[in-house]
Amino acid sequence: MKEFNPEYLKKVANDIRKGAVTAVYKAKSGHPGGSLSISDVLAYLYFCEMNVNPNNPKDPDRDRFVLSKGHTAPALYATLALKGYFGTDELLKLRQLNAMLQGHPDMKHIPGVDMTTGSLGQGISAACGMALSAKISNKNYNVYAVLGDGEIQEGQVWEAFMFANHYKLSNLCAFIDNNNLQIDGPVDEVMSPYPIDEKLKAFGFNVIVIDAHSLEEIKNAVEAFKAEKDRPTAIIMKSVKGKGVSFMENNVSWHGAAPNEEQYNIAMADLEKIAKELEA
Numbered sequence: 001m002k003e004f005n006p007e008y009l010k011k012v013a014n015d016i017r018k019g020a021v022t023a024v025y026k027a028k029s030g031h032p033g034g035s036l037s038i039s040d041v042l043a044y045l046y047f048c049e050m051n052v053n054p055n056n057p058k059d060p061d062r063d064r065f066v067l068s069k070g071h072t073a074p075a076l077y078a079t080l081a082l083k084g085y086f087g088t089d090e091l092l093k094l095r096q097l098n099a100m101l102q103g104h105p106d107m108k109h110i111p112g113v114d115m116t117t118g119s120l121g122q123g124i125s126a127a128c129g130m131a132l133s134a135k136i137s138n139k140n141y142n143v144y145a146v147l148g149d150g151e152i153q154e155g156q157v158w159e160a161f162m163f164a165n166h167y168k169l170s171n172l173c174a175f176i177d178n179n180n181l182q183i184d185g186p187v188d189e190v191m192s193p194y195p196i197d198e199k200l201k202a203f204g205f206n207v208i209v210i211d212a213h214s215l216e217e218i219k220n221a222v223e224a225f226k227a228e229k230d231r232p233t234a235i236i237m238k239s240v241k242g243k244g245v246s247f248m249e250n251n252v253s254w255h256g257a258a259p260n261e262e263q264y265n266i267a268m269a270d271l272e273k274i275a276k277e278l279e280a
Contacts, residue, residue, distance in 0.1 A: 013043035019078025035075035037239040068123025069148035085112035121154030131172040150182030165204030179241035212237030
């Protein structure tokens, strides 16, 4: 773990948002809303917490990260590019033929991607397998997974949670991106998963509820996860879909849509304003 510098991490998170929005704009396709809501936790994990090395992306002792809500790949790609796994110019080729960055994470072709995801519910199952493997092999790495609150409507997610509790996967940390919006509308109207915290407690999890955009709360929650030795941990992140871009915030229509040139310019102006405020 590196020294915790919240001001630096806020800048990184803002840069992740810039990269994600730019990638979606250039591709004319993608999922910006949920990418922006998870940028803070990605900044914390990759630039402060996780034991990862872009010069050795397959290190068997590295921490693992699984983006179970794989459609928000633009945020992960922007993070990996900023971390140095590949050049930021790759973001401009998102979803293009013969380019590296596909619409969903692909572990076979993208350095730094630990699991191919996209079919909702499957990523957390793979993360559980990684965590169990570490236990069996007496390895000390941790496994972090990010799920959407719409994604947890999938039955496979709860099978995975049951598995995690059964095998006491204390090295597994599941982040639930609780922005309350999915492709069809508010999650509590489409198929309510609430109360998420009580259900996860019933499944044997150490449950922590935080503000997804407070780096201090993210840090404290991860520290609590690492101190837990008997149970898996779930961190429910109360987030804003489209965070940082004025017209995208809490707007379900930006779940899976690309901005046009005018909208892109407004979005970048919003994020540039945040960058200047952080520099002040």
